[in-house]
Amino acid sequence: xxxxxxxxxxxxxxxxxxxxxxxxxxxxxxxxxxxxxxDAGECCSYTAHLAxxxxxxxxxxxxxxxxxxxxxxxxxxxxxxxxxxxCTAAARERLAGRTIGIHLPDLAxxxxxxxxxxxxxxxxxxxxxxxPRLVADGVIYEAHGVRVQALHNFHLGMEPPFLSFSxxxxxxxxxxxxxxxxxxxxDFAPFHDHCDLLLMETGxxxxxxxxGYLKExxxxxxKLVFTHHGRAILDDPAGELAKAQAILGDKxxxxxxxxxxxxx
Ligand SMILES: [Zn+2]
Numbered sequence: 001x002x003x004x005x006x007x008x009x010x011x012x013x014x015x016x017x018x019x020x021x022x023x024x025x026x027x028x029x030x031x032x033x034x035x036x037x038x039d040a041g042e043c044c045s046y047t048a049h050l051a052x053x054x055x056x057x058x059x060x061x062x063x064x065x066x067x068x069x070x071x072x073x074x075x076x077x078x079x080x081x082x083x084x085x086x087c088t089a090a091a092r093e094r095l096a097g098r099t100i101g102i103h104l105p106d107l108a109x110x111x112x113x114x115x116x117x118x119x120x121x122x123x124x125x126x127x128x129x130x131x132p133r134l135v136a137d138g139v140i141y142e143a144h145g146v147r148v149q150a151l152h153n154f155h156l157g158m159e160p161p162f163l164s165f166s167x168x169x170x171x172x173x174x175x176x177x178x179x180x181x182x183x184x185x186x187d188f189a190p191f192h193d194h195c196d197l198l199l200m201e202t203g204x205x206x207x208x209x210x211x212g213y214l215k216e217x218x219x220x221x222x223k224l225v226f227t228h229h230g231r232a233i234l235d236d237p238a239g240e241l242a243k244a245q246a247i248l249g250d251k252x253x254x255x256x257x258x259x260x261x262x263x264x
Contacts (some may be wrong), residue, residue: 002145005031005171005264007197009049011041012227015069016204016234022257023047024069025228027199031171032144034059037077038178044073045080051258054082054092062148063104064180065156065164069228070103073112078102082126084255095128105135105163135165146171153187155182155204163209166191174263178220181228187211188230192219195217195262199255201228207240211247224248227255 001238008030011023012089024041028048035057036200037044047057058081081100084091104110110132117124133140141148152162166188169176177191178199184201192198192214197222200210207226214224226233226244233240244252
């Protein structure tokens with residue numbers, strides 16, 4: 001039997017200028033000996049490596065949308081995976097012949113990133129395969145006891161083609177709903193109910209509006225975790241947490257870079 005899924009927050013900041021102690025948005029899910037990445041903000045692979053996460057266990061990457069605070073660290077993550085295969089025999093053997101899915105809503109951005117990587121040392125020849133996969137509504141990944149569903153949201157416009165998505169992640173009998181960036185928390189309401197963690201961005205929303213909406217909606221969730229922090233939380237995390245807890249009690253958390261949450 002697998003150990004419970006573990007979520008590690010690598011970056012919890014929205015797309016601001018550089019902030020002390022916080023990097024742009026990214027978190028990982030560690031389950032069944034495999035590592036899954038959700039958004040890949042600046043230096044996510046550096047943070048993960050130093051935190052002891054097992055980068056050669058990378059199975060897939062899921063990008064909510066291609067704004068820099070969500071993809072800025074993606075080429076560096078892929079570069080780091082290749083670099084590990086050139087530095088250690090163990091990483092080389094473990095990654096040899098593997099396929100890593102890169103799920104993102106805009107394949108032109110993937111091609112641009114690959115051009116950047118091919119301009120690095122070795123022409124970015126790898127002993128593993130990167131497979132770009134276009135994110136669309138529905139189940140986008142299901143293997144090894146992990147299921148990821150995508151739902152378009154209205155962060156980047158109200159009309160198709162939709163280029164911004166929220167995710168629902170299920171593993172080991174637990175569920176995580178991740179907003180990505182949204183126009184409204186209602187954008188991903190179908191994912192709110194019966195989740196253990198509801199990860200909500202505050203780059204575009206007030207905590208009191210989010211908490212008020214969730215209280216009214218009757219959604220059944222374990223914990224509400226704020227991430228992708230906007231100005232209010234960046235300026236006064238304790239004060240904003242107190243506002244949120246006045247509405248929803250102690251089921252609210254403000255994530256910091258490095259926060260680790262084990263489910264179950
Ligand atoms: Zn953002």
